Amino acid sequence: MVHVSMAVNGRSASADVDPRTLLVQFLRENLRLTGTHVGCDTSQCGACVVHVDGQAIKSCTVLAASCDGAQVTTIEGLAANGKLHPMQQAFQDNHGLQCGFCTPGMIMASIDLVNRLGPNLDEATIRHGLEGNICRCTGYHNIVKSIAQGAREMGAAATPQAAE
Amino acid sequence: MGVTALGASVKRTEDIRFITGKGHYVDDINRPGQAYAYFLRSPHAHATIDRIETSEALKSPGVVAIFTGDDIAADKVGGLICGWMIHSKDGSPMNVGGHPSLAQGAVRYVGDHVAVVIADTYAEAKDAAEKIVVDYGVLPAVIDVAGAAKDGQRHIHEAAPNNTVYNWHLGDKAATDAAFASAAHVTKIDLVNNRLIPNAMEPRAALGDYDSGTDTMTLYTTSQNPHVARVVLSAFVGLAPENKLRVIAPDVGGGFGSKIFIYADETVCLWAAKKINRPVKWTADRTEAFLCDAHGRDHVTHGELALDASGRITGLRVHTTANLGAYLSTFASAVPTYLYAPLLSGQYAIPNIYCEVDGVYTNTAPVDAYRGAGRPEATFVIERLVEVAARETGRDPAEFRRTNFIRTFPHQTPVLMNYDAGDFPAALDKALAEADYKGLAARKAASVAKGKLRGIGFSAYIEACGIAPSSAVGALGGGVGLWESAEVRVNMIGTVEVLTGSHSHGQGHETTFAQLVSSRLGIPMENVTIVHGDTDKVQMGMGTYGSRSGAVGMSAISKALDKIEAKAKKVAGHVLEASEQDIEFKDGKFTVKGTDKSIDFGSVAMNAYSGHKINTQEIEPGLKEGAFWDPTNWTFPAGVHICELEIDPQTGVVTIERWTAVDDFGKLINPMIVEGQVHGGIAQGVGQALLEGAHYDSDGQLLTASFMDYCMPRADDLPSFKVETIETICPSNPLGIKGCGEAGAIAAPPAVINAITDALGHEDVAMPATPQAVWRAAQKTMMKRAAE
Numbered sequence: 001m002v003h004v005s006m007a008v009n010g011r012s013a014s015a016d017v018d019p020r021t022l023l024v025q026f027l028r029e030n031l032r033l034t035g036t037h038v039g040c041d042t043s044q045c046g047a048c049v050v051h052v053d054g055q056a057i058k059s060c061t062v063l064a065a066s067c068d069g070a071q072v073t074t075i076e077g078l079a080a081n082g083k084l085h086p087m088q089q090a091f092q093d094n095h096g097l098q099c100g101f102c103t104p105g106m107i108m109a110s111i112d113l114v115n116r117l118g119p120n121l122d123e124a125t126i127r128h129g130l131e132g133n134i135c136r137c138t139g140y141h142n143i144v145k146s147i148a149q150g151a152r153e154m155g156a157a158a159t160p161q162a163a164e
Numbered sequence: 165m166g167v168t169a170l171g172a173s174v175k176r177t178e179d180i181r182f183i184t185g186k187g188h189y190v191d192d193i194n195r196p197g198q199a200y201a202y203f204l205r206s207p208h209a210h211a212t213i214d215r216i217e218t219s220e221a222l223k224s225p226g227v228v229a230i231f232t233g234d235d236i237a238a239d240k241v242g243g244l245i246c247g248w249m250i251h252s253k254d255g256s257p258m259n260v261g262g263h264p265s266l267a268q269g270a271v272r273y274v275g276d277h278v279a280v281v282i283a284d285t286y287a288e289a290k291d292a293a294e295k296i297v298v299d300y301g302v303l304p305a306v307i308d309v310a311g312a313a314k315d316g317q318r319h320i321h322e323a324a325p326n327n328t329v330y331n332w333h334l335g336d337k338a339a340t341d342a343a344f345a346s347a348a349h350v351t352k353i354d355l356v357n358n359r360l361i362p363n364a365m366e367p368r369a370a371l372g373d374y375d376s377g378t379d380t381m382t383l384y385t386t387s388q389n390p391h392v393a394r395v396v397l398s399a400f401v402g403l404a405p406e407n408k409l410r411v412i413a414p415d416v417g418g419g420f421g422s423k424i425f426i427y428a429d430e431t432v433c434l435w436a437a438k439k440i441n442r443p444v445k446w447t448a449d450r451t452e453a454f455l456c457d458a459h460g461r462d463h464v465t466h467g468e469l470a471l472d473a474s475g476r477i478t479g480l481r482v483h484t485t486a487n488l489g490a491y492l493s494t495f496a497s498a499v500p501t502y503l504y505a506p507l508l509s510g511q512y513a514i515p516n517i518y519c520e521v522d523g524v525y526t527n528t529a530p531v532d533a534y535r536g537a538g539r540p541e542a543t544f545v546i547e548r549l550v551e552v553a554a555r556e557t558g559r560d561p562a563e564f565r566r567t568n569f570i571r572t573f574p575h576q577t578p579v580l581m582n583y584d585a586g587d588f589p590a591a592l593d594k595a596l597a598e599a600d601y602k603g604l605a606a607r608k609a610a611s612v613a614k615g616k617l618r619g620i621g622f623s624a625y626i627e628a629c630g631i632a633p634s635s636a637v638g639a640l641g642g643g644v645g646l647w648e649s650a651e652v653r654v655n656m657i658g659t660v661e662v663l664t665g666s667h668s669h670g671q672g673h674e675t676t677f678a679q680l681v682s683s684r685l686g687i688p689m690e691n692v693t694i695v696h697g698d699t700d701k702v703q704m705g706m707g708t709y710g711s712r713s714g715a716v717g718m719s720a721i722s723k724a725l726d727k728i729e730a731k732a733k734k735v736a737g738h739v740l741e742a743s744e745q746d747i748e749f750k751d752g753k754f755t756v757k758g759t760d761k762s763i764d765f766g767s768v769a770m771n772a773y774s775g776h777k778i779n780t781q782e783i784e785p786g787l788k789e790g791a792f793w794d795p796t797n798w799t800f801p802a803g804v805h806i807c808e809l810e811i812d813p814q815t816g817v818v819t820i821e822r823w824t825a826v827d828d829f830g831k832l833i834n835p836m837i838v839e840g841q842v843h844g845g846i847a848q849g850v851g852q853a854l855l856e857g858a859h860y861d862s863d864g865q866l867l868t869a870s871f872m873d874y875c876m877p878r879a880d881d882l883p884s885f886k887v888e889t890i891e892t893i894c895p896s897n898p899l900g901i902k903g904c905g906e907a908g909a910i911a912a913p914p915a916v917i918n919a920i921t922d923a924l925g926h927e928d929v930a931m932p933a934t935p936q937a938v939w940r941a942a943q944k945t946m947m948k949r950a951a952e
Binding site for chain 1 (some may be wrong): 175176178181182183184185186187188189191287363364365366367374382411416417418420448449450451661669670671672836837839840843844845846847848869871872876877878879880882884885908947
């Protein structure tokens, strides 16, 4: 067993785990944060994307032990004070999800995309940026629309004076 | 909040839990003391099992039990079933081999279930499985679909000589042959409808639980139809009687057909839970999903179209060999027969049609319904034939279609279907305008100028949804009725629960069904809760597949709402001291005609339950009504999709430049959700045409068993889509709905291939049209054009 300790959605969490425990297993099974999903075993589908120290990673491909001391944000940690994150709201506004299984990973990856490339994303950039996330339901059409809206609103929230 | 109308694109209420990570999928559910199952699967496509040695594995840490086919047999657990009987041309019933949940004496495809290891943790179960020793007697595998029935092949099942399940046919052979004999032109094509792997993003999962106190079993499972699962597990597999078996399908992460079926894995988890008296959980990893989820399509077809001198189609003749895999899955036999051949007429008036289908076993995963199920295969045949025929006879493909469209309804085809309503020219006209067909020549020239090739492809599809009526289903060999049930429970203060036998796994029923109730009862949507996916709550249901939830599921709700309204009027009459004939119900209010005396819906509910102001000897207290709805006919969604694409002849890369869809789904409840269904269907259809293909090698190893090897459509493989509708009302259900779930997947593949072949001037680009395949064809085109 190995002791791991990390901050997940702002709360400290620690446990003794089998050394082969993946971060996604630690989140789902130890912390019961089941919003992060496992859709494949080859880090292709992106259903398991979370943020570790501010960057998107596929939590099915990283050991929990290697995240010792990290700050982790999952889909459960996005909404603040009962208010959805702009990217979450954008997915509902634009019907960017159907079965919902890929959605947490899509939203986490989308926020990372905006963090890296800024809020003004054209369609080609968004589509290319989703290379690591698979959705089987939506045909991506409405996911692309969602991300464009979410990005704009993240930008507006970050620079409130810019609009004035 | 006010009332939500039918036809409003309201946002989905279920989204909140999904976007905040609070959904409850099967793998999110845990039971105290649960153990974990891991399946040891066959590495061989075809082999005898000569010995299984588990003694070392049983000593492995954490192991609770290991079971094999012998244990299943000893407990007299029944085999898995195929629920649709097909008879061959000669009248004989189809040949069905046994399908045990754990292999008994032989394995028949890579991934077949050899043993289950149950341990305290999943990792321990997986570790122990490596210590099981199996002696296999490897046999030659039968993989080639077209050759599976040839003499000399080893039989996969003793019960099926020449690996043949059936030799089925539909239509009038003599009349069709006569039409061909007198034809002015005959178009012939050979095509393969490529094998696909559904890949819902949520892998299948099961959690079996047994309560020894009440002798009751519970199965949490990733199912599109939990009641059907309960019937099969009770009446056929024999695990428990229905009243002692609860099946729960909570949030389910996509299905596309693959979660209709009753599989070995789920069955074993439930059986084992009682055996070890602990809950047993199993979640497929993605490779298991590739190996063992029922695959789709996989047809080898020869088709011929007869034309007269004026360009009218006079006959259609089709022969298909359909791969059914190593075992017959739950509805496998119906997909290439009654869900296929009756759709071959497409949107065209074809007086003579004859279709033969040979269903064969191979040493591959079972093949069953995948989005569209038979109808995409039929549409691909007719839409490729029509396209090729138009080009061969020098006719514009759009106008050739128009010439042959069915124009009056109802229209009886020569292959069972009675099309009830539609307007095919209207969809074509709108699609041509939206796609700017007139501007195509200029766009083609512009592509050529930059060294590219541009093509346009049409697909005028029709599908048949909401399979019905039940008596017809039974007459065709179906083992179930295909009605739907609903129960509307009005609570004391006027909030409503609707219990439905439909199951939502992405379709948004919690929103659309609530819209129906809101509009009918005049109450806000948030006062309505949709309950589904639990056999202890919903009495009976047939589940969701074949685009049936709107046309059949909502019609059942509508019928129950009629009864609610009728009883509520009686209650209102008593309260308002008026005859029920004088009560009008509008906008959530019951009013005595011609007066200002009225009472709202909530107050009627309160009075129905208090019984204070009603004569309970005349009207029973309470307000709850149920209904079963059996439609009078299938529904016939139809439309025209146009794909315009550009090919880079240097790389073979295909870029879809424009996608125009004009669909007729009848009445729309929520256009936003309908469009989403179309988008997703198109993506799967484009995936089939350009990217996806399951590939077994000659030994039966699945070479495409991960997302590294099987090319799923990703965001940058697809364009944004232009999705429009026209509306003709479906006459066979009270809401006028036709269904929209499969249209895109049915329409898209021929649209793409017709566009590629238009760009290349070739007729033989197979699916998936990968860059390599397109590049090879493009080289021929470029050489030919250079020579001209």
